[in-house]
Amino acid sequence: MREKVILAREDVNARLEILKSFEPLIKKCIKYYVHDxxxxxxxxQEGYYIILKCIYNYDFDKEYPFEGYVKSSLIFGIRNFAKKIKYNVSLDEQMSDEGGCLYDFLESDINVEEEYGHKDDIRRLKDAMDKLSDKQRKVIEEVYFKNKSMVEICKSRRCHYMAVTKMKDRALKKLREEMG
Structure with missing residues (x-):
């Protein structure tokens, strides 16, 4: 078997031959662990993947035979696969004979249409902000996004309070015009 594994690392046909030889073991593991x-x-597919990993990860220096390595890997791999799917629940799965699915019973505070509109508003605001001058954009960002007071902005820029106020007012007017 050692020669087959070495060859399978290079040759597709040899890999297929090994996969076919372990197919009954895959089916037995599925029958035992996967109830759905x-x-x-x-x-x-998971079983085939596990065997392919075994072909490439098998250490020839170990005393453990390749067949045993594949068998234990398949058993643990298929069992873990079965554990993962055990908890899969579809929201579209019918809950009763009268109809209705799990999705119908879930409550949500999110309104999809509102959320989409909100994202559209944010995109429009970003586009409008791009049309402001650098000074106007920085003032708007500092006031509304960084929560700085007008006094702090004046001190950091070393300019008069009225100059910053007028710049902010012009920027807001331009934003209102751009956003409609």
Missing amino acids: REYYSDAM
């Missing part, structure tokens, strides 16, 4: 047949093909 809806996941059968996913579990098969």
Whole structure:
């Protein structure tokens, strides 16, 4: 088997041959651990993936035979796969004979249309801010985004209070015009 594994690392046909030889073991593990047949093909793919990992990760210096390494890897891998899918619940899954799904029972404070409109407003504000001069944009950012007072802005810029106030007013007027 050692030669097959070495060859399988380089040759696709050798890999396929090894995969085929362990297919019954994959099916047995699936039968034992995966109880929902809806996941059968996913579990098969997971088994193939585990064997391919074994081909590349097998250490020839160990005394443990390749077949044993694959078997234990498959058992633990398929069991972990089954644990993951055990907790999968679809929100669209029908809850009763009268209809209705889990999604219908969930409450939410989020209004999708409102959220989309909010994102659109933010994009429009960003576009409008890009049309301001650098000085105007910095004043708006400092006042509204960094919560600085007008006095702090005047001190940091070493300018008169009225100059900053007028700049802020012109910037707000321009923003209102741009945003409609």
